[in-house]
Amino acid sequence: MLDSYELTVHTLTLRQLGTAEQLADINGLALAEVEAALAKALTDSAVMAARGSHMITPAGREFLDGVYARAYAALRADGAVTEAMESFETGVNKQILALTTDWQTVEVDGARVTNDHGDADYDAKIIEKLGRVHEKTAKVLRPLAAADALVERFLDRIGTALTRAEGGETDYVSGVRVDSVHTVWFQMHEHILRLTGRERPE
Known part of the structure; x- marks a missing residue:
């Protein structure tokens, strides 16, 4: 600590x-x-x-x-933490990145264009998917959350952002001026990389 x-x-x-x-x-x-x-x-x-x-x-x-x-010497030597980070990087982190792209853009005639958020059903489906990934992330990062309370705090903050997005405050999906899902996820990712001594994937 x-x-x-x-x-x-x-x-x-x-x-x-x-x-x-x-x-x-x-x-x-x-x-x-x-x-x-x-x-x-x-x-x-x-x-x-x-x-x-x-x-x-x-x-x-x-x-x-x-x-x-x-x-973090003991944490870095913990096999369960190493396994959790592998699952995070290859699974939920890629899913969040893909969903953020899907939130910011839509496919029209085979090309990606900026999402004007005029389709409420489309946006609602993305927010729902983000919620499912958030739940999965809490399970994936359990070994880290058990060792470091700040990981749990990040997950709670992401949950708060999702609740606000579900309530219609859509800036809380990927807005940069608020504690959005995307903003807090980036902070959490950087935090756990520093805990575990890993480099951010390209």
Whole structure:
């Protein structure tokens, strides 16, 4: 497990630029803890700040490389975790990417064009499929969620985004200005890659 300082710096690898409030929303720490960690990280030159937002520095990334190796050594040696990551990369992650493409585009006369979201039934089917993949993902990532509470938090946040999308707030499927399914999935993927020491697939 990471302490509040390590976790705050780590969160800036998941969201490239963020305020203390935005980082706390991701990692679940109290805002005061995140603010204290950021103040220390600034002193340590692990992060830089501008206009109230923060981003990680090369020194911060180097610091985290050492942290991960220590904090996640047992997790990285766990065969169940390795198997779960293989299932994630070859299964549910590819399904989410395909469904995101299907959400953003539709096929017309054999060509892909931008989805204008005028077909409510088409959109509803995509959201339903996303829900099924989310349920499957919770099962696939169970070994990681058992070892790291933040994985469960990401899954809960994806569930919240799906609920809002089902209620008609369709920006919560792939919008970049909200905590959409796509946005939170990207953060979760980056998080579990860093836990397990793997590279993001091309």
